[in-house]
Amino acid sequence: MLIAGLLADHLFKPDFFSGYIRLAWYIAAYLPVGLPVIKECREAVRNREFFTEFTLMLLATVGAFAIGEYPEGVAVMLFYAIGEHFQEAAVSRAKGNIKALLDVRPNFANVIKNGKICQMKPEDVVIGEIIRIRAGEKAPLDGEIIDGESSFDTAALTGESRPKTIRRGGQVLAGMINLNCVVEVRVTRIYADSSLSRILDMVQNAAARKAKTELLIRKFANVYTPAVFFLAAALTVVPYFFVGDYRFSEWLYRALIFLVISCPCALVVSIPLGYFGGIGAASKNGILFKGSNFLDLITRINTVVMDKTGTLTKGIFRVQEVAAFEMDEQEFMKVLAAIESRSTHPIAKAIVEYFAENEAYRASKVQEIPGYGLSGTVNGKEVLAGNAKLLQKRNIPYPAAIDGIVESIVVAAINGKYAGYVLIADEIKDDARLAVEQMRQNGINQTVMLSGDKLSITLKTAQEIGIDLAFGDLLPEDKVRKVEELKLVKSRIIAFVGDGINDAPVLALSDLGIAMGAMGSDAAIETADVVIQTDQPSKIATAIKIGKATKRIVIQNIAMAFSIKAAVLILGAAGMATMWEAVFADVGVALLAILNAVRILKMRF
Numbered sequence: 210m211l212i213a214g215l216l217a218d219h220l221f222k223p224d225f226f227s228g229y230i231r232l233a234w235y236i237a238a239y240l241p242v243g244l245p246v247i248k249e250c251r252e253a254v255r256n257r258e259f260f261t262e263f264t265l266m267l268l269a270t271v272g273a274f275a276i277g278e279y280p281e282g283v284a285v286m287l288f289y290a291i292g293e294h295f296q297e298a299a300v301s302r303a304k305g306n307i308k309a310l311l312d313v314r315p316n317f318a319n320v321i322k323n324g325k326i327c328q329m330k331p332e333d334v335v336i337g338e339i340i341r342i343r344a345g346e347k348a349p350l351d352g353e354i355i356d357g358e359s360s361f362d363t364a365a366l367t368g369e370s371r372p373k374t375i376r377r378g379g380q381v382l383a384g385m386i387n388l389n390c391v392v393e394v395r396v397t398r399i400y401a402d403s404s405l406s407r408i409l410d411m412v413q414n415a416a417a418r419k420a421k422t423e424l425l426i427r428k429f430a431n432v433y434t435p436a437v438f439f440l441a442a443a444l445t446v447v448p449y450f451f452v453g454d455y456r457f458s459e460w461l462y463r464a465l466i467f468l469v470i471s472c473p474c475a476l477v478v479s480i481p482l483g484y485f486g487g488i489g490a491a492s493k494n495g496i497l498f499k500g501s502n503f504l505d506l507i508t509r510i511n512t513v514v515m516d517k518t519g520t521l522t523k524g525i526f527r528v529q530e531v532a533a534f535e536m537d538e539q540e541f542m543k544v545l546a547a548i549e550s551r552s553t554h555p556i557a558k559a560i561v562e563y564f565a566e567n568e569a570y571r572a573s574k575v576q577e578i579p580g581y582g583l584s585g586t587v588n589g590k591e592v593l594a595g596n597a598k599l600l601q602k603r604n605i606p607y608p609a610a611i612d613g614i615v616e617s618i619v620v621a622a623i624n625g626k627y628a629g630y631v632l633i634a635d636e637i638k639d640d641a642r643l644a645v646e647q648m649r650q651n652g653i654n655q656t657v658m659l660s661g662d663k664l665s666i667t668l669k670t671a672q673e674i675g676i677d678l679a680f681g682d683l684l685p686e687d688k689v690r691k692v693e694e695l696k697l698v699k700s701r702i703i704a705f706v707g708d709g710i711n712d713a714p715v716l717a718l719s720d721l722g723i724a725m726g727a728m729g730s731d732a733a734i735e736t737a738d739v740v741i742q743t744d745q746p747s748k749i750a751t752a753i754k755i756g757k758a759t760k761r762i763v764i765q766n767i768a769m770a771f772s773i774k775a776a777v778l779i780l781g782a783a784g785m786a787t788m789w790e791a792v793f794a795d796v797g798v799a800l801l802a803i804l805n806a807v808r809i810l811k812m813r814f
Contacts, residue, residue, distance in 0.1 A: 235279035242290040272465040318349040331400040348385045351403045352394035359390040483806040487759030495743035503738045507756035516707035517660035522635040528563040530632035547587045551575040593622040640747040645675045647750035685711045766802040
C-alpha cells in the first residue's frame, strides 16, 4: 500500500480532485499499521497515561499528514509497527505458558483395587492406596515400596547421575523413573504434596517473584514524549508574544516539522533491531536468548551458579580407570565384563561398553547380592564383583586405599582373592575448565556449583574445573535455598545454569536462567531465559560477549539518534530546517542505526 501511495504521487496531477485521491491512497496504507498504535494510544488514555510513545507516534504521523507529507507519516508508522511486531513475536514464541509447559506429571496411576489394576488420575489417588509402577514408567506419586525392588532414575528430582536402587520399605518420589523391575508402592502423599508438584509450584512462585524488565524505549518515552509535546505546543503559541509579524499557520508548520523530527522512529526501530541483531548473532553461535532484555541483563551478571550433572559433566557413566592386581589387565576386564553383562545396572553397562570391542568370557550361575553386587562363575573361576562391602562380607582383604576413593568403584575378587577394581565416573565436559576461565575474563567474580550428587564427588569435580564454591547432596528445595542465600548480597547479579527439571525452580528464581538445550529437560528449557543449544558450558562466556557487543551498538545508536535529532530540532525550531532535514533526522537516522545494528551479525565471538 505504501508503494501504491508513492506511485500515486506521480500518477495524479496536483489538482483538487487528484489530491483527495492521493490522500485516500495514503490513508488506506496508513490504517493497517496505524490502527494498533491508535488502539494502544486509546487504551493508554483510558488508563490516564497521556504521554506515551504511542501518543507521540500518533501525533507525529498525523502531523506529517497535516503538512502534506503522507509518505513520511506512513513510513514512520510502518517502521515502528515492524519493530514492535518482531519484538513481540520473538518473546511470545520463546516464552509460552510456563504452567502448561511444565505439566510433566504422568497422566494416570495404576491403582490396585480388589486384585485388579484400575487407572486413575494422580490427583484422585488417596493416601494408603497401592499403585503398581512398571519398568520404564514414571512414579506418579510419593510412596513406600511394599513389594519388589528396582533401580530408579532420580535425576529429575535430585540431579544425581547415578541411578538409585530402592528396595522394600524404601521411599519412591513422584517423578522418579523405574528402570527395570515392577514394584508395588503404598501412597504416602497426595499428588498436591508430592515432590513433583512442589517443584512445579516453586517454578511458578519463583517466576512471580522475578522482576519484569521494562523496555528502554518505554522508560525514555515517559520523559521524552511530554517534553516534545509541550515544546511543540510552545513553539506554536509562545512566539505570539515576542514576534511582531506572528502568523499562526507559519508557527504551526514549524511545530509540525518539530514533531516529525522528534518522532522516535530511529530509537523504536534501531534499539529493537540492535537487540535482535544480538539475538541473531547468538543463534549463529548456538545460543537462544528469549528476549532482548536478557541480552542486556547478561552484561551485568557477576556470579554464575551451575548444576553439575549434564551441565559441567556429560551425565554419562564411563570407565575412568582400570587397576588389575597380579593379573593381566585385559584378562581382568574380560572376566569382569562377562559377569557384568548379566546385569542391567548403568554401571555394569558402562563396563560392558568399555570392553565392547573385545570378546568376553561367558558367565554362568550369576546371582545378584542385593546391596552388594554380583557373584557367578566365569571360565571355571568363582567371581565376585560389586562394592567394597561385598569383599568385606566375604572376608576378602583388599587395599585400604580403595575406601578413600570418591568416585563409583567396582571391585572384583577371583577365587576368593582380590583381583582389582574399575573406577566409574561421570565425564567432565571437554570445555568445562575453559568455560570457567573465560567467565572470569568476562567479568564473573564468583562461580558456584550446586548438585544433588554426593558431596565428595561434587567437591572433587569443582576442584578439577576451578569452581570457587561447591555444595552437594542437595534436593531442589535446597538449591533454591542456596540461591536465595547468595541473593542476600544485593550487589550479586546471579545467573544459574542447569539442565534438569530439578533445576527449573532455581532457573526461575535466579536473575538470569540459562539451560543446556541439547540434552536438557523441557521444564528447564522452557523456564530458562537463555538456552545453550550445543550443551557447551564455554558458550556462557560467548553469550556474555555477545550481550556486551549488543549493548555497545545500542548505546551507539542512541547517541547518534539523539545528537542528530537535537541538532535538526534546533534548526527546525529556528525555521532553518525543511521537511528534507526532518526526513533525514527521522528515517535517515533510523536507516543508519539499522545498518549499525546489523554489524553484530558479522562479528566473531
